Amino acid sequence: MDFNISDEVKLMQESVRDWFKRNLPLDKMREIDQKGHPMPKEVIEGLAGLGVIMGVIPEERGGQGLNWFKQAAIAEEIGYGDPTAACAAAFMAVMTGWGFTLDRYASEGIRRDFIRPAIAGKKFIGIATTEPGGGSDVAGFKSKAEKSGKNWILNGEKTFISGVEECKLWGGGYWVNVRTGPAPAGAAHKNMTSFFVPIDAPGVEMTECYRDAGRMAISTAGFTMTNVKVPDDYRLGEEGKGFYYTMEGFDNARILIGASSVGITQRVIDEAIPYIKERKTFGIPLAKNEGIQFELSDIYKEMEASRLMYQKTAWMQDIRYDEEGWLERKGKAKTFQPTDIAKWIAMLKWKAPALALHAAERAMLWLGAAGYTDEYPFQMAWRGVMSYVVGAEGGQNIQKIVIGRELLGNEFVPYK
Amino acid sequence: MRIIVCVKQVPDTTEVEIDPKTGTIIREGVPSMLNPFDEFALNEAIRIRGTGQIEIVALTMGPPQAEEALFKCLAIGADRAVLLSDRAFAGSDTWATSLALSRAIEAVGDYCAVFCGHQATDGDTAQVGPEIARQLGIPQMTYVEKVEELDGKSVTCLKETDEGYVRLKAKLPALVACISPSSFVPIIPKMGQILKAKKKTIEKWGADKVAKPGDKFGLDGSPTQVVKTYPPPKKKGGGVKISDPPDAAVRKLVEYLRKEGLVR
Ligand SMILES: Cc1cc2nc3c(=O)[nH]c(=O)nc-3n(C[C@H](O)[C@H](O)[C@H](O)COP(=O)(O)OP(=O)(O)OC[C@H]3O[C@@H](n4cnc5c(N)ncnc54)[C@H](O)[C@@H]3O)c2cc1C
Numbered sequence: 001m002d003f004n005i006s007d008e009v010k011l012m013q014e015s016v017r018d019w020f021k022r023n024l025p026l027d028k029m030r031e032i033d034q035k036g037h038p039m040p041k042e043v044i045e046g047l048a049g050l051g052v053i054m055g056v057i058p059e060e061r062g063g064q065g066l067n068w069f070k071q072a073a074i075a076e077e078i079g080y081g082d083p084t085a086a087c088a089a090a091f092m093a094v095m096t097g098w099g100f101t102l103d104r105y106a107s108e109g110i111r112r113d114f115i116r117p118a119i120a121g122k123k124f125i126g127i128a129t130t131e132p133g134g135g136s137d138v139a140g141f142k143s144k145a146e147k148s149g150k151n152w153i154l155n156g157e158k159t160f161i162s163g164v165e166e167c168k169l170w171g172g173g174y175w176v177n178v179r180t181g182p183a184p185a186g187a188a189h190k191n192m193t194s195f196f197v198p199i200d201a202p203g204v205e206m207t208e209c210y211r212d213a214g215r216m217a218i219s220t221a222g223f224t225m226t227n228v229k230v231p232d233d234y235r236l237g238e239e240g241k242g243f244y245y246t247m248e249g250f251d252n253a254r255i256l257i258g259a260s261s262v263g264i265t266q267r268v269i270d271e272a273i274p275y276i277k278e279r280k281t282f283g284i285p286l287a288k289n290e291g292i293q294f295e296l297s298d299i300y301k302e303m304e305a306s307r308l309m310y311q312k313t314a315w316m317q318d319i320r321y322d323e324e325g326w327l328e329r330k331g332k333a334k335t336f337q338p339t340d341i342a343k344w345i346a347m348l349k350w351k352a353p354a355l356a357l358h359a360a361e362r363a364m365l366w367l368g369a370a371g372y373t374d375e376y377p378f379q380m381a382w383r384g385v386m387s388y389v390v391g392a393e394g395g396q397n398i399q400k401i402v403i404g405r406e407l408l409g410n411e412f413v414p415y416k
Numbered sequence: 417m418r419i420i421v422c423v424k425q426v427p428d429t430t431e432v433e434i435d436p437k438t439g440t441i442i443r444e445g446v447p448s449m450l451n452p453f454d455e456f457a458l459n460e461a462i463r464i465r466g467t468g469q470i471e472i473v474a475l476t477m478g479p480p481q482a483e484e485a486l487f488k489c490l491a492i493g494a495d496r497a498v499l500l501s502d503r504a505f506a507g508s509d510t511w512a513t514s515l516a517l518s519r520a521i522e523a524v525g526d527y528c529a530v531f532c533g534h535q536a537t538d539g540d541t542a543q544v545g546p547e548i549a550r551q552l553g554i555p556q557m558t559y560v561e562k563v564e565e566l567d568g569k570s571v572t573c574l575k576e577t578d579e580g581y582v583r584l585k586a587k588l589p590a591l592v593a594c595i596s597p598s599s600f601v602p603i604i605p606k607m608g609q610i611l612k613a614k615k616k617t618i619e620k621w622g623a624d625k626v627a628k629p630g631d632k633f634g635l636d637g638s639p640t641q642v643v644k645t646y647p648p649p650k651k652k653g654g655g656v657k658i659s660d661p662p663d664a665a666v667r668k669l670v671e672y673l674r675k676e677g678l679v680r
């Protein structure tokens with residue numbers, strides 16, 4: 001056991017921090033937050049150039065061959081650099097968490113035409129599980145695919161999907177879950193199959209963008225699929241196994257969300273401290289008031305706990321992939337059961353974004369009116385990180401259900 | 417052909433604290449960084465090398481943890497890194513430091529130029545570079561803001577002076593002490609470069625590897641000794657701090673200067 005962070009990881013974090021200082025300082029961030037999506041193309045190209053987008057994909061597949069520990073450390077800095085969470089959501093959770101998982105189950109053609117260009121910052125790849133009839137509730141999925149010769153015909157609608165506008169603009173596509181058979185009662189995860197659907201495939205129609213509360217630089221929209229034809233080659237992994245691949249994707253995305261939320265909390269603290277030390281009311285600095293100081297201490301304590309939590313979780317995931325194989329699943333996880341890792345991931349996904357939200361809210365209160373303006377990034381962080389609490393990559397309550405399931409057993413899952 | 421870049425790890429702080437008992441700089445708990453002028457020198461070396469066959473060697477004399485600074489140099493683009501570290505170097509003043517470094521430069525060999533920073537942000541003497549040139553018996557150029565050309569025979573540099581710029585040309589091998597202009601945009605190491613740097617080994621040399629008969633390093637080889645070190649007395653009172661957004665701050669400053677009769 002060694003809690004030292006290596007020179008290598010430190011330098012990676014330093015590079016990301018320097019990149020944001022140079023390319024997206026606070027005034028630029030404020031501008032992007034006000035202007036809203038689409039995300040400027042320079043941002044994805046710059047981050048891709050640094051090698052941080054899907055850096056965890058093995059070198060032979062065009063990535064950097066990082067591991068989850070390093071990728072998560074990078075995600076922390078991306079949260080720090082862009083506390084609105086737009087970059088973390090688009091490029092870490094979605095493109096990297098899901099992109100890595102997609103690469104494991106995709107055909108060579110998808111890798112060549114979509115994943116590699118996305119690693120280079122030229123295309124967008126995302127995830128589309130949520131439907132009008134169901135986000136948390138997998139059984140509510142209605143989209144379906146039917147086999148037709150060597151092709152599949154997809155029909156349905158996906159909603160609250162990150163990056164649809166950017167995907168249309170830059171090219172790319174989505175990991176899409178559909179039914180390829182009925183949803184048996186109590187076993188709704190059966191007969192779910194995953195496909196890759198290019199955004200420009202005939203029959204794919206983007207729906208209007210939502211006006212979200214936060215992370216304004218990345219779009220949230222939906223798309224309908226009307227008789228969309230994709231080759232069998234665009235099926236991910238085995239037919240009917242989509243649920244399992246999807247859980248793996250969620251796991252990877254959630255680790256990066258946890259880590260980037262720690263970065264957001266750190267940024268909030270770093271921005272707040274100089275002000276509360278400097279500003280005096282009733283003759284003493286704000287920071288001398290226990291009502292403020294003790295809250296700061298509490299948030300700091302929770303942040304360090306969250307940081308240890310993401311580090312441990314990423315470390316467990318690294319051991320899992322060392323055992324299962326990084327390119328594709330060859331072996332079985334031995335040291336940690338994937339369900340046990342999922343429990344840690346759920347704890348992280350619950351704790352870290354909620355803490356960042358709390359920190360941003362408290363910082364606004366500590367600073368008073370100044371904290372409520374966009375001179376400081378608190379309100380942008382607060383609006384952005386709320387997306388992780390309400391639902392993006394799984395709502396907070398769903399994390400509690402995962403933890404409860406691991407502690408109590410499947411028969412205690414509330415909705416079963 | 418090689419460019420040897422001398423780099424130093426310095427405390428990452430603007431206010432160096434000094435232990436009042438021992439008179440030495442407190443390094444514990446202070447994060448370290450690559451001396452910014454040295455980072456510029458390395459960037460210049462990489463830029464001027466272009467696609468040529470010149471090897472860049474980063475060299476530092478320092479404690480074992482100075483490896484961290486060398487690791488960054490490798491990630492930025494140095495081909496090799498040498499750490500000169502030995503108890504025998506402890507207590508070196510600038511002369512003893514430059515002797516050790518020049519011996520190491522000779523041991524690396526086949527160099528066309530030695531690049532240094534103008535000064536290290538902790539010691540701030542700006543002596544080591546020129547002293548290395550003296551020890552090696554090669555020409556030196558100081559206050560260099562830009563290395564303009566490096567061919568097989570000579571190096572041309574732009575030197576900053578109080579009056580303006582001077583273009584200097586020296587026969588190789590030569591020493592160039594660099595001072596970064598405000599426009600300097602350092603290379604940010606990419607993840608791939610960091611991973612590649614990790615695969616390289618940092619060469620560790622002791623005094624016996626570089627010493628020539630009669631060489632004296634460390635305290636023994638130092639004609640000067642630090643008698644006492646103390647931080648300058650803190651300025652008390654005076655001054656007014658304005659911390660408003662730029663527009664308002666400028667207005668307040670002008671108001672203040674007028675009130676004090678400092679401007680009309
Ligand atoms: C900004 C943003 C971006 C998004 N991007 C994507 C994307 O790129 N791709 C994608 O597929 N989806 C995306 N989503 C959708 C996200 O995955 C869903 O919001 C999430 O799965 C929750 O689904 P829902 O919104 O339909 O809420 P519902 O499932 O309707 O749930 C509503 C609330 O009830 C809670 N809840 C639900 N079931 C239970 C239960 N059994 N017990 C207790 N509480 C429960 C939930 O936690 C939630 O708070 C995004 C969402 C947001 C906000």
Ligand SMILES: Cc1cc2nc3c(=O)[nH]c(=O)nc-3n(C[C@H](O)[C@H](O)[C@H](O)COP(=O)(O)OP(=O)(O)OC[C@H]3O[C@@H](n4cnc5c(N)ncnc54)[C@H](O)[C@@H]3O)c2cc1C
Pocket residue numbers: 422423424440441451453454475476477478505506507508509510513517531532533534535536537538539540541542543544545642645
């Ligand atoms: C106030 C003070 C306190 C000191 N305290 C100690 C002490 O406690 N213990 C101790 O051992 N020594 C001490 N020294 C000596 C010190 O280590 C040397 O003077 C030092 O190596 C040179 O630093 P400088 O900032 O004076 O160099 P400068 O002459 O300012 O450096 C110019 C350039 O020379 C190059 N260079 C300088 N040093 C190195 C190096 N080590 N490796 C590679 N390139 C280099 C760099 O390119 C640098 O930018 C002290 C010196 C001073 C002035």
